[in-house]
Amino acid sequence: MKLLSTDHSPMAYALDFVFYGAACLALLGYLVVLAPLHHWGRLAGWALLGMLAWTTVEYALHRFVQHGLLPFSRWHDEHHRRPEALISTPTLVSAALFLGLVYLPTRWALGPSPAAALTLGMLVGYLFYSTVHHAIHHWRMDNAWLRQRKRWHAQHHHVYPVSGYGVTTRFWDGLLHRATTRWLTR
Known part of the structure; x- marks a missing residue:
């Protein structure tokens, strides 16, 4: 089914950016209009926590799922073979994961505004x-x-494919490299 393809047409690839940009604006609009003014500081904290948590998710997905778990690793190998191709997670899959693993559990545990902010x-x-x-x-x-x-x-693609899993930050690669090195040299 084309909706679940990882190899996108230029339009489907661009629509992913449009969809997530619109989703961000919709959640921000929801918070601005419906969240009580005296909660904005706390909600900004939840949003910041979400941004920071993303770096951990980005690293973990890339290292342990895309480079270690079938069929995801096979799909990701295609990205390594064709780095200029428009290959990414189908929007339907990523949106379902954000909804089911982030928004709904947080809404159940903390309520709608913290869930929207996170x-x-x-x-x-x-x-x-x-x-x-x-x-x-x-x-x-x-x-x-x-x-x-x-x-x-x-370097991750061509020289050291077992390192460099963080795309937006080297923090988790560095932290886990230091921890692993320290553990192995004991």
Whole structure:
């Protein structure tokens, strides 16, 4: 079924960015209109937590799912073989995961406004990751930070495929490398 394909047409690939941009705006609009003013500080904290949590999810998905779990690793191998191809998780799948693993459990545990704020943060993180990943594969780089990300990601693709799992940050790669090295040298 084409809706569940990882190899996208240019339109389907672009619609993913549009969908997540619109979802971020919708969640932000919901919070601005319906969340009580005296909760905005706490909700901003939930959104920030969501953005930070995304970096952990990004690393874990890439390292343990896309590089270790069938059939995801087979699909991801195709991205490594054709890095310029428009390959990504189908929007239907990623949206269902955000809904089922982030929004609904948080809504059940904390209520609608914290769930919207946490999900907003995660979606902003995901949209940022998607944009950076697209940029490092398709754009010419004038920005030093993006050039650094491009070099780091190119090493992951071509030189050290067992490292460099973070696309937007090297934090988790560095932390887990130091922890593993310390554990192995005991």
